[in-house]
Amino acid sequence: xxxxxxxxxxxxxxKRYPATDEPVSNDLFDWVESPLPEPxxxxxxxxxxxxxxxxxxxxxxxxxxAGFFSTVPVGEVMRGRGIxxxxxxxxxxxxxxxxxVGSLGWQDYSVQTPRGKEFVFSTKKVEEPPEPLSLxxxxxxxxxxxxxxxxxxxxxxxxxxxxxxxxxxGGVGSxxxxxxxxxxxxxxxxxxxxxxxxAWLVDNLGLDAALNYRNDDFDAQLEQQFPDGIDVYLDSVGxxxxxxxxxxxxxxxxxxxxxxISTDYDPAAAAGPINYRHLLYKRxxxxxxxxxxxxxxxxxxxxxxxxWHQSGDIKLCEDVTEGLVNMPQAVEDLFCxxxxxxxxxxxx
Amino acid sequence: xxxxxxxxxxxxxxKRYPATDEPVSNDLFDWVESPLPEPxxxxxxxxxxxxxxxxxxxxxxxxxxAGFFSTVPVGEVMRGRGIxxxxxxxxxxxxxxxxxVGSLGWQDYSVQTPRGKEFVFSTKKVEEPPEPLSLxxxxxxxxxxxxxxxxxxxxxxxxxxxxxxxxxxGGVGSxxxxxxxxxxxxxxxxxxxxxxxxAWLVDNLGLDAALNYRNDDFDAQLEQQFPDGIDVYLDSVGxxxxxxxxxxxxxxxxxxxxxxISTDYDPAAAAGPINYRHLLYKRxxxxxxxxxxxxxxxxxxxxxxxxWHQSGDIKLCEDVTEGLVNMPQAVEDLFCxxxxxxxxxxxx
Numbered sequence: 001x002x003x004x005x006x007x008x009x010x011x012x013x014x015k016r017y018p019a020t021d022e023p024v025s026n027d028l029f030d031w032v033e034s035p036l037p038e039p040x041x042x043x044x045x046x047x048x049x050x051x052x053x054x055x056x057x058x059x060x061x062x063x064x065x066a067g068f069f070s071t072v073p074v075g076e077v078m079r080g081r082g083i084x085x086x087x088x089x090x091x092x093x094x095x096x097x098x099x100x101v102g103s104l105g106w107q108d109y110s111v112q113t114p115r116g117k118e119f120v121f122s123t124k125k126v127e128e129p130p131e132p133l134s135l136x137x138x139x140x141x142x143x144x145x146x147x148x149x150x151x152x153x154x155x156x157x158x159x160x161x162x163x164x165x166x167x168x169x170g171g172v173g174s175x176x177x178x179x180x181x182x183x184x185x186x187x188x189x190x191x192x193x194x195x196x197x198x199a200w201l202v203d204n205l206g207l208d209a210a211l212n213y214r215n216d217d218f219d220a221q222l223e224q225q226f227p228d229g230i231d232v233y234l235d236s237v238g239x240x241x242x243x244x245x246x247x248x249x250x251x252x253x254x255x256x257x258x259x260x261i262s263t264d265y266d267p268a269a270a271a272g273p274i275n276y277r278h279l280l281y282k283r284x285x286x287x288x289x290x291x292x293x294x295x296x297x298x299x300x301x302x303x304x305x306x307x308w309h310q311s312g313d314i315k316l317c318e319d320v321t322e323g324l325v326n327m328p329q330a331v332e333d334l335f336c337x338x339x340x341x342x343x344x345x346x347x348x
Numbered sequence: 349x350x351x352x353x354x355x356x357x358x359x360x361x362x363k364r365y366p367a368t369d370e371p372v373s374n375d376l377f378d379w380v381e382s383p384l385p386e387p388x389x390x391x392x393x394x395x396x397x398x399x400x401x402x403x404x405x406x407x408x409x410x411x412x413x414a415g416f417f418s419t420v421p422v423g424e425v426m427r428g429r430g431i432x433x434x435x436x437x438x439x440x441x442x443x444x445x446x447x448x449v450g451s452l453g454w455q456d457y458s459v460q461t462p463r464g465k466e467f468v469f470s471t472k473k474v475e476e477p478p479e480p481l482s483l484x485x486x487x488x489x490x491x492x493x494x495x496x497x498x499x500x501x502x503x504x505x506x507x508x509x510x511x512x513x514x515x516x517x518g519g520v521g522s523x524x525x526x527x528x529x530x531x532x533x534x535x536x537x538x539x540x541x542x543x544x545x546x547a548w549l550v551d552n553l554g555l556d557a558a559l560n561y562r563n564d565d566f567d568a569q570l571e572q573q574f575p576d577g578i579d580v581y582l583d584s585v586g587x588x589x590x591x592x593x594x595x596x597x598x599x600x601x602x603x604x605x606x607x608x609i610s611t612d613y614d615p616a617a618a619a620g621p622i623n624y625r626h627l628l629y630k631r632x633x634x635x636x637x638x639x640x641x642x643x644x645x646x647x648x649x650x651x652x653x654x655x656w657h658q659s660g661d662i663k664l665c666e667d668v669t670e671g672l673v674n675m676p677q678a679v680e681d682l683f684c685x686x687x688x689x690x691x692x693x694x695x696x
Contacts, residue, residue, distance in 0.1 A: 238625070243620060257624070257627050257628045258628065259628070260625055260628075263622070263625075268622075270622050271619065271620055271622065272591060272619055272620030272621040272622035272623070272624060273620040273621070273624060274611070274616075274618050274619065274620035275620070276605070276620060276621060276624065276634060277586070277608055277611075278636075279605050279634055279635065279636035280605045280606065280607070280608075280636030280637075280638065281636070282636065283635075283636050283637065283638055283641060284635070284636055285633050285634060285635035285636070286624060286627055286633060286634045286635075287627065287631075287632070287633035287634075288626075288627035288628030288629070288630065288631050288632055288633070289628075289631065290628065290631055293631060
């Protein structure tokens, strides 16, 4: 069944966990079609409209993962953040037609409470739904807030800073590049893996420059772009790119660590950044930031992001996968660098 | 000539730079015996009493070293911090018998000005010379101040923290362990490379425990010592020990980077710390601190160190090499972990 129905709940349930070097694919899941669940007192039923594929999802499938989330048990619906519409309700504050964002899972329908049934980023009724709704999952939601918090906490960004953004055409990256400009950075350069994406970063997102980290002269290009060094590096990638960048830190430069997607497949086989030595030479720092630690700032940041969106300082850039059936591939795409902007899966 | 003379200036001059894996030895230097230099107007002549061998000295002999000091040119007297006595003076504020600490070089006599002729840590007349004088070079001087600043800046140490000190029987390490206790750390554990040094750390320095990082069960022992993780790791060592320790960081743990002696010989061949990933999991940070950036704090810190020394909270622990002729070996000893406490070379 490829279309959402009003009577059947399509679900991706975890069948098994991937081997170390195995991509995320349909093979890891069972496609199940069930009856719609029934909300109890105080609960309501949400129909999924969009899901937000994220690299953390691979970690949900790794028992013993050292990260900050639990493994999804085999047999359960795969975890995933999404936005949807209330279709029936036994809660006085929720009416059919209300828009709800939270952990909906890889499925068409889920029973929810105002605080959600599971913790994944913020969970709430969206009082002023943006157009398109997917903005609430991406640029104005998790991607935007993550970028903002990483730049300001781990990166301690200041007006006039020079900023380098890893995976700049990705979800958090495409938000971060624009937000860094909006926060007054003097120069914002993005990293990406192809000439096409680099052109998109400059032409579409308005970054000052973009570099393909796969080029042989990447190190020399960094030197050219940052003759006085990099004040803030927002790093979601890790690996050899991080190592190269560390040697270009400015005095008192900051590396905001928010991921290491290049080594997520097999951390044990990856090389560590020996150029962390430059943290001493440059009196620099590397700091990990997790958005969940900063709940109290979410409201203000979301308001700021909406204001920037309205003024045109940050713009929508989404890469939409159509259909719940394609969620596994949408996640794998993130590891292949196949997206331009925030990855979104349109479910209905 | 093995004894200091009143008429001859013995010097170690740089002959050549070491190969990548070559130890520091007499082969790198020429032993020269010259007449005493003459101070000009505003200058004075200092007789070297003690020198402080330091691991940075190897870096002085590496052209293109990425650190924060210059290479000593071939043919020049080897750079080195020391303490000495003014023997003649053409400066109104300096009289024979005054004690002066600064960059004296690997030699018996040097011409100095109140600000010194070269920058190495602080340069000053010592108004209240401690007993023994070498304290001013070590526990109450560069080793103590470096330890204090690294613990408080990079480590952001707070009362009640759990603290791990690398190279804890070394110069900075033996100061840092005691200073961490004096600053109110709940638990201070030192790392060292032998059973004997570990016993010394507990019995003589009063650390809560000491671990031999060469033991096969080092990782398990860290877990046992720090079931709730490490709040502050003062790291002068780097390498595999750093990598192992990173996995034991407490939430919001800090790694104060002040050196990487285990990889100084050949950084290109060394593995980076892939466990920097725990900076994200634990919301931790690694930060490099260079004491020279914190001049303005030196006076207060030195006063605090003297007060702790007088109250018995920190005690003298020095490893003395006798004779200027043995300076090259004294530096190499630091890389072999052959010292207990602050390495000092007694010149006169």
